[in-house]
Every structure is written in C-alpha cells, then in structure tokens.
Amino acid sequence: MAGPLSEIFAVDLTSAHGRCANCGITEPVARLRVYTRAPGLVGRCPHCAHVTLRMTRSPDNAWLDMSGTTTLRIPLTTT
Template sequence: MPEPAFLDGNAAAGPLRELFTVDLTAAVGTCASCGDAGPLGGVRLFTQAPGLVGRCPGCEDVLFTLVRSERDTYLSMKGFTTLRFPTAG
C-alpha cells in the first residue's frame, strides 16, 4: 500500500508551538479585504463584545476575534491573508 501524500495535523504541533511563543503584537498582518499591512499591535481593538475584536485601521473589516470561556479559547484570524513573524536565530 503506498504511503499517503500528507501527514495528519499533529505533525504541525512543534512548528505551531514555536510560532505562538513570539509576541503576536509585533507580527505583521495583511488585511484580506483592503490589502493594508501592519503590526498586529496597530489594529483597532474593540472590547465591548464577549471577547476581543481586532479591526483593520484602513477599512474597518474584522481581522481577528478572541473569545475565552472557562474551559476554552476561540481564535479566528480569518481577516488576515498572512501573518509574518521574524525568525529567531
């Protein structure tokens, strides 16, 4: 039987853990709506919702949402086309 052409998502655990140990506010994100790029720390953050809502300073579209409950944390970053992190080393 031939080997599958993919791994399961658990293979990403190490690389993802490395990424999310960085200061995300310094990561440069590109807005999926208008194409503006800038550091995550420069988004407009709204806290009146049951969590955090980050909006693009250029077009006001939602870039990310972060909601925490007692048991879980929900993170959506669907408003970004990319997030660029500096590589350590």
C-alpha cells in the same frame, strides 16, 4: 490584545505583520483597533475597519478567528 494572545502563542504576535483580507494593507498586529465591548476581543484594520481578528475565551478554551487576515508574518528570533 497582547496579553490574551501571549497566553496562546510562544512569540510576541504584536510585532507580527498581518495582511487585511479586505484592503490588502499589511500592518503590525499592534496597530489593530481593538474593541472589547463584544463577546470577546475584536481587532479591526486601522485603514478600512474590516474585522481581521476575533478572540474569545472560556475557562478551558480559546477561540481565534483570523478569517479577515490573509497572511501573518511572525518574526522569529534566534538564540
């Protein structure tokens, strides 16, 4: 999901830590199990397999559903 997410966000979200709304475990977004055989991308928690993130695109829009994630901590670097 790193490539598609980088088109939307200015920071690298794979290093962000998301908390699963189902089991409560916090893991880096890079650890999600990503499924591509859907109408978009589906990211599932590596512990309980709950859907935490969905991303779908059209030529002009991107939809991001993070209803399966309770928090997202994004590390910001200073220059």
